[in-house]
Amino acid sequence: MAVQKNQSWEPCFASRMAGMQASEIRELLKVAERPDVISFAGGIPDPALFPQNHIRKAYDEILSDPILAGKALQYSLSEGDADLRAWIATHMGSKGIACSPDNILITNGAQQALEFLGKLFISPGDTALVQAQTYLGALQAFAPNQPIYDDLQLENTNRTSSSYRSTAKANDSHVRFSYVVPDFANPTGETMSEGARGKLLDLAHRLNIPIVEDSPYAPLRFEGQPVRSIMALDIDQCGGIERSKVIHCGTFSKIFTPGLRVGWVCARKDIIARLCLIKQASDLNSPAINQLVMLHLARGMYDTQVSKTIAHYRQKRDVMLEALEKYMPNGTIWSRPKGGMFIWLTLAKDIDTAALLPKAVAQCGVAYVPGHAFFADKSANNMLRLSYSLPSISKITPGIAKLAEHFCVD
Amino acid sequence: MAVQKNQSWEPCFASRMAGMQASEIRELLKVAERPDVISFAGGIPDPALFPQNHIRKAYDEILSDPILAGKALQYSLSEGDADLRAWIATHMGSKGIACSPDNILITNGAQQALEFLGKLFISPGDTALVQAQTYLGALQAFAPNQPIYDDLQLENTNRTSSSYRSTAKANDSHVRFSYVVPDFANPTGETMSEGARGKLLDLAHRLNIPIVEDSPYAPLRFEGQPVRSIMALDIDQCGGIERSKVIHCGTFSKIFTPGLRVGWVCARKDIIARLCLIKQASDLNSPAINQLVMLHLARGMYDTQVSKTIAHYRQKRDVMLEALEKYMPNGTIWSRPKGGMFIWLTLAKDIDTAALLPKAVAQCGVAYVPGHAFFADKSANNMLRLSYSLPSISKITPGIAKLAEHFCVD
Numbered sequence: 042m043a044v045q046k047n048q049s050w051e052p053c054f055a056s057r058m059a060g061m062q063a064s065e066i067r068e069l070l071k072v073a074e075r076p077d078v079i080s081f082a083g084g085i086p087d088p089a090l091f092p093q094n095h096i097r098k099a100y101d102e103i104l105s106d107p108i109l110a111g112k113a114l115q116y117s118l119s120e121g122d123a124d125l126r127a128w129i130a131t132h133m134g135s136k137g138i139a140c141s142p143d144n145i146l147i148t149n150g151a152q153q154a155l156e157f158l159g160k161l162f163i164s165p166g167d168t169a170l171v172q173a174q175t176y177l178g179a180l181q182a183f184a185p186n187q188p189i190y191d192d193l194q195l196e197n198t199n200r201t202s203s204s205y206r207s208t209a210k211a212n213d214s215h216v217r218f219s220y221v222v223p224d225f226a227n228p229t230g231e232t233m234s235e236g237a238r239g240k241l242l243d244l245a246h247r248l249n250i251p252i253v254e255d256s257p258y259a260p261l262r263f264e265g266q267p268v269r270s271i272m273a274l275d276i277d278q279c280g281g282i283e284r285s286k287v288i289h290c291g292t293f294s295k296i297f298t299p300g301l302r303v304g305w306v307c308a309r310k311d312i313i314a315r316l317c318l319i320k321q322a323s324d325l326n327s328p329a330i331n332q333l334v335m336l337h338l339a340r341g342m343y344d345t346q347v348s349k350t351i352a353h354y355r356q357k358r359d360v361m362l363e364a365l366e367k368y369m370p371n372g373t374i375w376s377r378p379k380g381g382m383f384i385w386l387t388l389a390k391d392i393d394t395a396a397l398l399p400k401a402v403a404q405c406g407v408a409y410v411p412g413h414a415f416f417a418d419k420s421a422n423n424m425l426r427l428s429y430s431l432p433s434i435s436k437i438t439p440g441i442a443k444l445a446e447h448f449c450v451d
Numbered sequence: 452m453a454v455q456k457n458q459s460w461e462p463c464f465a466s467r468m469a470g471m472q473a474s475e476i477r478e479l480l481k482v483a484e485r486p487d488v489i490s491f492a493g494g495i496p497d498p499a500l501f502p503q504n505h506i507r508k509a510y511d512e513i514l515s516d517p518i519l520a521g522k523a524l525q526y527s528l529s530e531g532d533a534d535l536r537a538w539i540a541t542h543m544g545s546k547g548i549a550c551s552p553d554n555i556l557i558t559n560g561a562q563q564a565l566e567f568l569g570k571l572f573i574s575p576g577d578t579a580l581v582q583a584q585t586y587l588g589a590l591q592a593f594a595p596n597q598p599i600y601d602d603l604q605l606e607n608t609n610r611t612s613s614s615y616r617s618t619a620k621a622n623d624s625h626v627r628f629s630y631v632v633p634d635f636a637n638p639t640g641e642t643m644s645e646g647a648r649g650k651l652l653d654l655a656h657r658l659n660i661p662i663v664e665d666s667p668y669a670p671l672r673f674e675g676q677p678v679r680s681i682m683a684l685d686i687d688q689c690g691g692i693e694r695s696k697v698i699h700c701g702t703f704s705k706i707f708t709p710g711l712r713v714g715w716v717c718a719r720k721d722i723i724a725r726l727c728l729i730k731q732a733s734d735l736n737s738p739a740i741n742q743l744v745m746l747h748l749a750r751g752m753y754d755t756q757v758s759k760t761i762a763h764y765r766q767k768r769d770v771m772l773e774a775l776e777k778y779m780p781n782g783t784i785w786s787r788p789k790g791g792m793f794i795w796l797t798l799a800k801d802i803d804t805a806a807l808l809p810k811a812v813a814q815c816g817v818a819y820v821p822g823h824a825f826f827a828d829k830s831a832n833n834m835l836r837l838s839y840s841l842p843s844i845s846k847i848t849p850g851i852a853k854l855a856e857h858f859c860v861d
Contacts, residue, residue, distance in 0.1 A: 050721055053627070053661070055574040055596065061728045088521035096524065097514035104507035111498035114506065114710035149559065149734035156733045160595055164465045181732040185570055186465065217463070251463065300524035302738045311460055318471045322591040323566045323733070324559035328712045328741055 057165075060184040079440035081427040082408040084227055084382045090350055091298045092338060099337035103330065117329035119321040120313070121147025121305070125336040129291070132339070133307050137273030138289065140282045144307055146316050147327050151257055151292040151304040155182035155220075157319045158253050158288060161312070162218045163188045168209040170219040174385075174415040174424070176227045176255065179220055189214055190417040193221065195237040202247035216248050223271055224259040225381025228415045228426040232379060238271045242278065245286050251312075254289045257304075258381035260296060260347050263355040265379050272307070283309050295382070296346055297338050301331040354382065357429040357437060364438040368445035382430040385412075387423060392448055394425040405443040467575075470594040489850035491837040492818040494637055494792045497767075500760055501708045502748060509747040513740065527739035529731040530723070531557025531715070535746040539701070542749070543717050547683030548699065550692045554717055556726050557737050561667055561702040561714040565592035565630075567729045568663050568698060571722070572628045573598045578619040580629040584795075584825040584834070586637045586665065589630055599624055600827040603631065605647040612657035626658050633681055634669040635791025638825045638836040642789060648681045652688065655696050661722075665700045667714075668791035670757050673765040675789050682717070693719050705792070706756055707748050711741040764792065767839040767847060774851035780859050785837075792840040795822075797833060802858055804835040815853040 104110045120126065126142035133140050148154040155178065163169060165187035171179070173192045191208050194200050209216045221241065223233040233241075245252045254271045272287035279285055285308075292304035306316055320326070338346070361384060365375055369386075376385040388394065395411035402408050412424025429437060514520045530536065536552035543550050558564040565588065573579060573596035580603040581589070601618050604610050619626045631651065633643040643651075655662045664681045682697035689695055695718075702714035716726055730736070748756070771794060775785055779796075786795040798804065805821035812818050822834025839847060 050661075050719070050725075053659070054571055054725065055577075057574070058571065058725060058728075061725075061732060063728060063731070083526070085526055088525055091521070091524045093514055093517070093520045093524065097511060097520075100510040100514065101507060104503055104510065107503070110503045110507075111501070114501045114503065114708040115498055116493070116495055116709045149737075152732075153734040160465065161468060162463060162465055164467070167465075178732075178735070184732060185729070249463070251460075298524040299526045299735075300739050302734060302736075309460070315460075315464065315468060315471075318468075318473060319595070321473070322471060322562075322588075322594060324563040324712060325588070326712075327559075328738060329710050331738055331741070 057185045057187055060187055061181070062184075078402060078406050078408055079432050079436045079443075080408040081429070081432065081440060081444075082410050083431065084428045085431040086295060086299060087353065087430055090346075090353055091300075092342065092346060095338060095342060096298065096334060099334040100330070102337070103333050109333070113330035113333050115329065117326045117332075119326050120317045121145070121327060122329060122332040122336065125303075125332045125339070126305075128336055128339050129305050129307070132343075133289070133291075137269055138276060138282065138307060140307055143310050144282055144313055146306045146313050146320060147332060148304045148306060148320070149302040149324070149327050150294050150299065151255060151290040152178055152182060153302075153323075154290040154304055154306040154316075155179050155253070155255065157306070157316050157323070158251075158290075159183040159186045159188075159218075160319055161315055162251060164217070166214050167217040168205070168212070168214045170205065170216060170250075171417060172221060172226075174228055174412065174421065175220065175417070176222055177415050179255065180417055183220075188218070191216070193219060193241075195233060195240055202244055205244070205248060217250055218253070219245055219248075219250055220253045220255065221271070222255045222258070224256060224268070225261065225378050225383070227258070227381075228383055228410070228412070229385040230376040230378030230381055230383040231385070232268060235268050235274070238268065238274055242271060242275055242287075250286070252287045254287050256289060257292045257295050261351055261354060261382070262380040263351055263358065282307075285309060288312060293335050293339070296343070296350060297335065301328075301335055303327065303331055303335045351380075354430055357432075357434055358384075360434055360437045361427065361429040361441060364441035368442045370445060370449050373448075382428050384427045384429065386425050386427060387412075388425070388448055390423055393422045395422065397447065401444060401447050405447050407440050407444045407447070409444070467595045467597055470597055471591070488812060488816050488818055489842050489846045489853075490818040491839065491842065491850060491854075492820050493841065494838045495841040496705060496709060497763065497840055500756075500763055501710075502752065502756060505748060505752060506708065506744060509744040510740070512747070513743050519743070523740035523743050525739065527736045527742075529736050530727045531555070531737060532739060532742040532746065535713075535742045535749070536715075538746055538749050539715050539717070542753075543699070543701075547679055548686060548692065548717060550717055553720050554692055554723055556716045556723050556730060557742060558714045558716060558730070559712040559734070559737050560704050560709065561665060561700040562588055562592060563712075563733075564700040564714055564716040564726075565589050565663070565665065567716070567726050567733070568661075568700075569593040569596045569598075569628075570729055571725055572661060574627070576624050577627040578615075578622065578624045580615065580626060580660075581827060582631060582636075584638055584822065584831065585630065585827070586632055587824050589665065590827055593630075598628070601626070603629060603651075605643060605650055612654055615654070615658060627660055628663070629655055629658075629660055630663045630665065631681070632665045632668070634666060634678070635671065635788050635793070637668070637791075638793055638820070638822070639795040640786040640788030640791055640793040641795070642678060645678050645684070648678070648684055652681060652685050652697075660696070662697045663700065664697050667700075667702045667705050670706060671761055671764060671792075672790040673761055673768065692717075695719060698722060703745050703749070706753070706760060707745065711738075711745055713737065713741055713745040761790075764790075764840055767842075767844055768794070770844055770847045771837065771839040771851060774848040778852045778855035780855060783858075792838050794837045794839065796835050796837060798835070798858055800833055803832045805832065807857065811854065811857050815857050817850050817854045817857070819854070
């Protein structure tokens with residue numbers, strides 16, 4: 042028997058692990074759990090909005106019926122519950138995306154859809170196009186496939202398909218993939234114009250790459266007219282979902298509850314079939330019981346719940362925007378989201394938001410996410426993301442006041 | 452705008468997709484749902500055993516408490532619920548694996564653990580050691596990482612670490628990984644002797660590779676003395692979990708219900724930390740509500756439920772063994788499992804179990820899994836797996852009789 046030592050396992054890990062690092066947001070969740078901290082950090086839904094009683098009744102109804110309970114507690118199909126997929130297909134149809142249940146795969150929240158899509162399309166060294174600041178969780182989801190990134194620029198840019206192609210070529214790479222959060226984006230809160238969406242579609246067709254449209258916040262529009270989804274625009278142009286290059290990710294997490302982990306992908310059938318293989322290999326199926334409960338909620342109260350959520354977050358956004366106006370130092374600029382959960386702040390150039398965070402939490406009892414976390418290249422020291430979804434309304438103004446003071450003093 | 456065609460996406464997929472194929476078992480689930488089919492196919496728990504009322508009460512209790520409900524329905528930590536991890540750590544301790552909650556990660560069933568472990572250890576072209584016939588879902592979980600396989604031989608073999616090393620070398624590869632289901636294995640129903648476990652440990656130490664010990668069926672022993680887990684044996688030898696090369700996967704799926712998708716990995720802390728990063732990137736966290744319900748069940752009725760499950764499946768195994776004895780043609784041999792869910796049949800050499808399956812289902816109304824599905828190289832035409840867990844006792848004998856007749860006629 043060889044001598045055993047308590048060696049590091051590092052040399053035994055696959056090289057793909059080099060790009061996988063802990064999410065600051067998830068680590069911050071731990072800090073933000075302290076009751077004395079006002080957390081503007083995670084994009085966490087307000088539990089006051091969870092339809093707790095409806096959820097309780099749904100579980101109870103399902104588990105009181107022996108047939109339904111047997112189904113709910115058993116292994117189930119990898120693609121997801123047929124009735125839930127049918128509901129989602131109809132729902133997508135109402136948003137201009139005509140499709141059938143075979144165009145839908147159920148995932149553990151939209152995060153799992155992103156992980157699957159990275160696996161399906163990205164080989165090591167491939168170029169993925171993402172906006173300069175983008176959803177941190179997407180970068181993590183793609184990381185095991187070892188992409189390199191190029192900045193997807195959509196407004197006020199002279200970059201063309203040739204420019205992306207030649208940048209990739211200079212890195213001995215090919216452009217294979219694009220990813221956007223078009224509505225009330227995480228982290229900026231901004232929404233792509235219809236013009237920018239058309240431009241992205243054109244670019245994707247020229248480069249022959251999929252567009253992953255990550256759309257968790259789109260239903261949460263506080264004001265103004267909805268912009269049509271990139272997938273709906275594409276279907277209009279190309280004549281049907283089976284010709285579309287867009288892959289749309291949706292979720293119930295921001296509407297009902299993230300705790301049941303029910304999201305979906307909507308795409309061409311041949312894409313869904315491949316993603317279903319990946320789902321099968323990954324965890325067999327999402328919990329059937331949670332899918333049945335979500336179907337119950339979706340059928341019974343989707344629109345009501347969306348309206349209630351919008352009203353609640355709109356008020357919180359208003360309070361936060363007002364407090365920013367009142368307290369933030371001159372030279373600070375911020376986004377004015379028309380929906381969703383996030384405001385993006387840019388401070389004076391010499392302010393390092395990452396360096397200031399530990400003190401903000403320890404001394405001011407306020408948490409946020411430093412901007413660099415959302416950049417593939419970790420640049421942008423003077424930016425940060427604020428979320429208004431979780432803290433109670435009465436805490437928002439004092440929290441922003443403390444934060445502003447912190448940035449002024451330092 | 453480039454001309455759009457309804458082209459195949461095949462050329463756009465990452466090369467890792469080439470190895471990902473549909474599971475025959477999962478496809479069979481669809482057939483086996485027909486009420487007229489007696490299914491010996493999937494390793495599906497009997498829903499009559501699900502503690503439906505306890506589960507209903509657990510959901511109800513959690514969702515009636517505003518604090519607990521807020522936690523149950525919210526995003527949660529990627530590593531899993533702290534109390535559930537503590538329960539599992541104590542449970543593992545009672546099986547000779549002294550560990551702390553930091554040695555436990557919660558996954559969506561053991562399947563997700565296997566997928567994560569493939570990602571952590573296997574790079575394309577690496578050699579993974581698996582037994583000739585092994586869990587099909589493990590082969591699927593590892594497939595995206597494009598391993599090559601060598602047959603892990605543990606009893607009556609003269610293969611040594613040098614032999615595995617030189618086979619790998621001949622393929623321009625390195626041995627990096629080993630995987631076993633030591634107790635009441637899927638698909639054979641067989642249990643590794645303590646000697647074979649020691650031999651595997653020795654081999655893994657010589658090759659400096661992890662042993663993934665997949666242990667879903669170990670609690671379901673019908674008779675005889677338990678064999679100590681490979682991890683417990685290793686800890687005895689090396690002095691503690693932080694020095695162990697064994698990574699143990701467990702699950703509640705075969706005890707309480709697979710529908711909540713709650714499993715776990717137990718390993719050194721540095722492994723768990725890496726797996727936690729993978730979990731975060733994959734789907735953020737397993738549903739907190741399902742973890743809290745599982746904790747409730749585990750605390751309240753683990754031992755009772757195990758005893759009940761053992762008694763039920765033992766009876767079904769006895770009936771199936773008796774029917775095999777009575778009806779199967781001469782020259783058929785089968786395993787006699789002392790626990791778990793599976794019996795492995797070897798028929799006369801000229802019988803092709805895959806070719807005979809469609810007729811078995813259509814004409815005899817009986818389903819099984821053809822043996823070749825469990826071989827990395829798809830060999831072994833004359834074998835098949837039977838599961839006795841799902842069909843009602845009264846269906847087992849007539850099902851086996853029909854199957855025997857089918858094999859005799861053809």
